[in-house]
Amino acid sequence: MSIEEKTTLFLITGFLGSGKTTLLNNLIALYKDTKIGILQNEYGTISIDGILLRNQESIEIMEVNDGSVFCVCKKGEFIDALIKMASLQLETIFIEASGISDPSNFIRDLEFINQKTQFKLNYRGNICLVDAENVLDLIESMIVIESQIKYADWIVLNKIDLVTKNSILKIIDKIKSINSHVDIIETTYSKLPPHILNKDPITLNRPEPILSQNTLENRLLKITLHQNSSMELDKVKEFFYNICHETIRIKGFFYDLNKISYYVSGVNGNFNIKEIKLQNIEYKINIIFKKEVADFKILELLEKNWEGLA
């Protein structure tokens, strides 16, 4: 199954009151001609927003209540709900995480989910709502906000009409200090330009999922390839084509014989290569292999396919 045939998945994060649900309503309008699903999470309250959203037709909605979907005791429910939603083979799913959700382990959770279901999910990115009016104060009090920004692929800087231009600059500086290359969309009422989400985000600093010392995933073999000289683009493609079926995650950057930079990313046996125009790139590629592949087999695979590449 190619990436294009998978359900596209977006994660929406942002602190309480930042405008997530308004964003969701805007997205529902933007995606009105596609079959979408919404997985909504609320902390400690009945989801009033869920009731409003149900008035929309042809949208699948599921809720996980009481506790952030990233709380460990709720994770099972979240995983079950997402697997169920994946089986509906929708075109797009939006997960609206609760305001105090820490998304740092979401990619790892998603890899786990993709192993559990035949209906794969293509994670497009994390849209993080930031409340311009309160963020600079809140970020000092609530650790989770920094994590939400850190793992964001798009920042929707909302409510800019309520703050001065000077404040906006300070906020942008703060965001960039946490996530240096994230796209920031300044807006009011969570409005997004159409097609903004069609572009695959390339976040230079998209942090690796936290692999705690204490998880099974920590036994996965991670290899980093550092580029020292130019490579032929076709040979790089062939290399990844030959090894990707044994991988869980591929991510990194390389340059070709013409010094053009590329971003390669892959999840669960697929990969994608795109030309990019970014500065100050560190040319290296991280590959995480499936845990059932023995170490010696990985080395064999790399040696066999690396020959002539660089």
Added chain:
Amino acid sequence: MEKLHNHNRKEILLDTFRHKTTDHVPWVPFAGSHAGKLKNYSAIDIFKDENKLLECLLEVNKQYQPNGQPVFFDLQIEAEILGCGLKWHEKGPPSISTHPFENNDKIPDYIPTDSDGRIPFVLKVMKQFKELVGSSTALFGLFCGPLTLAAHLRGTKLFIDLLRNKNYTEKLIDYTTQVGKKMAEYYSNEGMDILAVVDPVVSQISPRVFKQYLLEPFSEIFKKIKALNKFSSFFVCGDATNNLDLMCQSGPDSIFVDENVDMITAKKILNQYKILLGGNIPLTTVLLYGTQQDNMKYIIDLLDKLGTEDLIIAPGCDMPYDIPIDNVIGVVQAVQEPDLVRSAIKDYEKTDLNIQIDLPDYNHLAKPLIEVFTLDSDICAACGYMRDAGFQAKNYFGDAIEFKEYKITSRENIARMKKMKIEHLPSLLINGNLSYSSIIPNKDELIKKIEKMIK
């Protein structure tokens, strides 16, 4: 047979709290709503019916051989009494649905008495359970921490209060601290050995906020528990790493964390304060969706990384209802006999055992054959019970049946186990068919099954 002696289980945990060396690292299953699964009761059943709750607690105690056991895992008891609405769930504790002080800036002043709400229910079960297992198992009394209780009462406005309403926040948290201290007293009076303050929301706040609003309140709580002459625990969910040092400064005897916290990092911090570290078996990827071997491996890894001093093995949080019982049995075995389990896993994972095993012709047996696969029934308690079940059946039927035990301490038996595709230990098979996996069979039920075959 030398089973782990019941009277040692409690002392192993209490000695760990006293920083003494013990036979093995103690283990505490946080079987709240999950306890219901062992007897096919829903979470609602056990949170409202004291007989069903007690039945389930006893089953947890029997199957999971804990060194310590919480009696009740529900952080909403206090909040319900103070006016929060509850939503009940079939497979989990109730959740808060309304917050009485969400649109009301008053500070509550009512301190729950031991006759309010579900407190009498909880105290009664505590008393009964203490009488039944109190000599063999240390009991935990869990109560809601001040920040989480404040969040229950105030809703999400609390997070803005922390920022903008210092005076109000201080008074609210002072109030919820007094509630917590009172709950600790009630549970202490019913004989709970360890009093645990459970405050998940702590992982959400910055160290600056913790120091400003919570260091003093938590210190007050732990001083109170000390004055009651009990051990204390501080439970937190989520990535609380940044707050661990301050949490230590508040003075608990132990801190329990979940999979979001790196245990090695946590151990380094807690060791400086001589505080026990508890945790952190991942609830979903390991306990819920992993295999029994995954769970065993996880425990062995944890022990190999952390050593055995000042450590308590526990799930990361309240166990999800649907965790396979086999998986928890695997944890028990690994905790009690890590060397044995380490070696058994190593052999089990080899793909080239090259040992020829001839299986009986199960379709043409002369008499019913009971086969029990165990880790080592002389040492592993659950395995001992399973073997005993087979023995009892053999004693009952005499020569009318055959009985065999295969311990996987031998490579031949591992090969047999793999050939027969046995995945969990202990397992009991009748005529080659898996009849019981990890759960100890009821004697009468087993006898009836065998009787049908003899007829």
